[in-house]
Amino acid sequence: MMRKHSSHIEAGSSSCCSGTCYCSKKVKVTICVVIWTVIAVIVALILAVIIKAATLQELFERMELGARDDPVFMSATEQEILERSQRLVDAISYRTISFSGTNLSLEAMTDFGTFLERVFPNLHDSDFVTFTPINTYSRLYRIEGTEKTLNPYLLCAHMDVVPEGDFDLWTHDPFDAGIVTESDGQDYIFGRGAIDDKHAVLGIMEALEYKVVNKEQPKRTFYIGFGHDEEVSGYLGAAEISITLEKMLKDNGEELDFLLDEGMFVVADIIPGINVPLIYIGVAEKGWAVVDLDAEGDQVHSSTPPLESSIGILAHGVANMEDNKQPSMFGKGPEIDTLRYAAPHATFLLKMILGNLWLFSGLVSSALELSSQTDSIQRTTTAVTIFNAGVKENVVPSQAHAVVNHRIHPSDNLEDVLELDRENADRVKVTLRDSFPPSEVSSYSNDVIPFQIVVNSALEVFPDAKPVPGLMVANTDTFHYKNLTDKIYRFTPVYNLPEDIARFHGIDERISVDIYSKVVQFYYRLMVNADFDVKIAPTAQVEVKPEEVEEFLEILEESDYESPINNTDSNLLPLTKVMEESDENSANETDSHLMILQDIPEEPNENPSNETDSGLPPSQDILEEDFDAMPVNETYSDMLPLESAPKDLDLYDLTPEEETFSNRTID
Numbered sequence: 142m143m144r145k146h147s148s149h150i151e152a153g154s155s156s157c158c159s160g161t162c163y164c165s166k167k168v169k170v171t172i173c174v175v176i177w178t179v180i181a182v183i184v185a186l187i188l189a190v191i192i193k194a195a196t197l198q199e200l201f202e203r204m205e206l207g208a209r210d211d212p213v214f215m216s217a218t219e220q221e222i223l224e225r226s227q228r229l230v231d232a233i234s235y236r237t238i239s240f241s242g243t244n245l246s247l248e249a250m251t252d253f254g255t256f257l258e259r260v261f262p263n264l265h266d267s268d269f270v271t272f273t274p275i276n277t278y279s280r281l282y283r284i285e286g287t288e289k290t291l292n293p294y295l296l297c298a299h300m301d302v303v304p305e306g307d308f309d310l311w312t313h314d315p316f317d318a319g320i321v322t323e324s325d326g327q328d329y330i331f332g333r334g335a336i337d338d339k340h341a342v343l344g345i346m347e348a349l350e351y352k353v354v355n356k357e358q359p360k361r362t363f364y365i366g367f368g369h370d371e372e373v374s375g376y377l378g379a380a381e382i383s384i385t386l387e388k389m390l391k392d393n394g395e396e397l398d399f400l401l402d403e404g405m406f407v408v409a410d411i412i413p414g415i416n417v418p419l420i421y422i423g424v425a426e427k428g429w430a431v432v433d434l435d436a437e438g439d440q441v442h443s444s445t446p447p448l449e450s451s452i453g454i455l456a457h458g459v460a461n462m463e464d465n466k467q468p469s470m471f472g473k474g475p476e477i478d479t480l481r482y483a484a485p486h487a488t489f490l491l492k493m494i495l496g497n498l499w500l501f502s503g504l505v506s507s508a509l510e511l512s513s514q515t516d517s518i519q520r521t522t523t524a525v526t527i528f529n530a531g532v533k534e535n536v537v538p539s540q541a542h543a544v545v546n547h548r549i550h551p552s553d554n555l556e557d558v559l560e561l562d563r564e565n566a567d568r569v570k571v572t573l574r575d576s577f578p579p580s581e582v583s584s585y586s587n588d589v590i591p592f593q594i595v596v597n598s599a600l601e602v603f604p605d606a607k608p609v610p611g612l613m614v615a616n617t618d619t620f621h622y623k624n625l626t627d628k629i630y631r632f633t634p635v636y637n638l639p640e641d642i643a644r645f646h647g648i649d650e651r652i653s654v655d656i657y658s659k660v661v662q663f664y665y666r667l668m669v670n671a672d673f674d675v676k677i678a679p680t681a682q683v684e685v686k687p688e689e690v691e692e693f694l695e696i697l698e699e700s701d702y703e704s705p706i707n708n709t710d711s712n713l714l715p716l717t718k719v720m721e722e723s724d725e726n727s728a729n730e731t732d733s734h735l736m737i738l739q740d741i742p743e744e745p746n747e748n749p750s751n752e753t754d755s756g757l758p759p760s761q762d763i764l765e766e767d768f769d770a771m772p773v774n775e776t777y778s779d780m781l782p783l784e785s786a787p788k789d790l791d792l793y794d795l796t797p798e799e800e801t802f803s804n805r806t807i808d
């Protein structure tokens with residue numbers, strides 16, 4: 142019904158006739174204000190997005206580990222590179238295949254151990270290397286450092302491999318290919334284990350052999366653990382190494398500072414718009430669940446098939462599980478920092494998106510979903526790995542069985558995953574067979590020295606790549622080492638394009654001779670960089686005589702110095718006494734009065750971490766656990782609060798070099 146025309150329009154109201162609207166001035170003004178406000182908000186948003194993109198800062202700040210402008214590498218003549226490559230080829234020829242937890246290739250593993258001892262004779266014969274066989278086949282090495290003040294670290298790798306799969310699909314024999322020149326003109330070491338994980342086993346051994354031959358005893362003690370059943374979860378290898386190592390650490394009064402295992406890699410072209418390779422360090426690892434799926438139906442003659450067979454019911458449930466994925470956890474795990482760290486290296490358009498995840502996280506999550514590789518970093522994955530039913534072509538079977546393997550995102554939980562499985566599975570019975578939870582996230586802030594050691598070593602071999610922390614989407618032996626340290630990194634410097642990622646456990650696994658050479662150099666650089674704490678010590682070393690200590694204590698007593706027991710200030714400067722015995726091999730002469738001041742990050746760090754991470758115990762740990770227990774005459778040297786220490790104390794005669802250091806930290 143048409144509204145009656147009114148000639149009288151009240152102020153503040155409006156009226157329409159035949160589609161024509163009459164608005165009062167006030168309404169018009171209001172509409173204008175609303176429209177302009179909306180436009181202003183949109184313009185402001187666009188400006189904010191552009192400004193954020195234009196001012197994106199690199200999140201990883203490289204800490205120079207000593208004088209590293211010109212890092213020293215292992216010598217690498219063409220002949221040496223070839224010999225090292227040939228040793229990897231030989232390593233691959235040992236069929237150290239793990240078929241299942243109860244079907245390992247133990248004879249091949251024994252031979253592989255003998256091979257390692259034969260081709261790396263010097264390290265096995267070295268005074269400072271101790272080898273302990275674990276559970277017969279796994280291997281644990283202790284490399285004694287010359288400095289006893291630094292906590293050791295652990296390098297891990299595994300000696301077993303998965304079966305080759307479909308042999309006919311391989312271009313070359315997976316265990317006997319040698320070095321092959323491919324169509325891209327590059328030489329490749331082909332075969333099962335080339336990137337998972339014999340390159341790491343051999344790379345670590347090459348670096349250590351070189352150090353032994355060249356009498357480069359490391360300053361920091363470290364351990365090497367090679368498991369023999371990683372591919373079937375490491376319960377016989379890594380789990381046992383972990384038990385022995387825990388005991389060794391305890392006996393030696395050590396704590397493990399950090400560990401590095403296989404895992405992620407250098408990856409290029411994985412995100413369109415990021416045109417630099419990424420040094421992707423796994424700082425966390427997904428959890429694991431194996432789920433059995435069982436469907437039942439009638440067993441009948443195939444000439445009179447049932448309306449629904451057990452196979453049909455199972456197929457329907459499985460298809461539902463694939464169609465309705467577990468939900469995206471984007472923004473709740475390390476994947477967000479993968480993108481935040483990568484963002485400054487993106488095209489401007491992508492910078493606008495990645496620099497403004499508060500606005501575009503939905504869009505980014507949908508983009509990640511476009512590839513199964515990128516999708517795996519943002520959600521719990523569902524892989525149907527086994528599907529079995531039927532025994533004869535004319536019998537409809539009563540039972541059908543499938544297995545699903547989930548990798549659980551760190552922000553997801555098993556109960557929720559199973560609930561969605563049951564919803565999707567419909568009439569299929571869902572039973573959890575086994576599981577373990579996702580790992581903790583290891584700290585990766587810029588002041589975490591172990592993270593810096595790993596990243597610096599990678600940057601030294603891939604100077605143009607950019608480091609990003611991220612989620613390890615598969616699993617490693619690190620699960621068994623989680624009690625030993627909370628700083629666990631998963632990385633080997635293999636270079637992968639997206640299509641190469643399929644070579645892990647896939648067909649035509651290979652590594653180029655050039656990249657393998659970088660792998661070897663990486664482990665060598667890591668062993669050098671891990672001695673960093675000792676290297677910074679010369680500027681920080683202060684000799685203290687006993688009478689000066691007395692004087693210091695007296696002054697402290699007289700001053701208004703606040704006890705560090707109640708002081709949790711992160712500026713506390715821990716001092717550790719160097720062990721009494723000095724070592725002849727050490728480049729730094731030490732005596733019982735020598736102390737090392739730990740470097741202190743000058744700026745607060747973005748990432749929430751209270752750790753000082755220098756290889757020394759964190760200051761808070763000392764406060765809470767050790768301080769009370771310390772004899773009074775030792776506490777003076779172990780904890781000097783920078784802020785509260787009397788500034789006019791003139792305890793030490795400092796060299797100009799020492800003074801620079803002391804000014805930098807204390808003033």
Ligand SMILES: CCCCCCCC/C=C\CCCCCCCC(=O)N[C@@H](Cc1ccc(O)cc1)C(=O)O
Pocket residue numbers: 337371372373374375403404408411412421429479514515517518614615616617618620642645
């Ligand atoms: C934006 C960047 C996106 C990057 C996306 C990267 C996708 C990566 C895809 C594949 C990674 C390949 C990982 C290699 C894994 C090597 C270790 C391994 O094979 N583990 C096995 C065996 C295992 C080990 C320990 C366990 O507790 C269970 C199983 C595995 O199945 O995970």
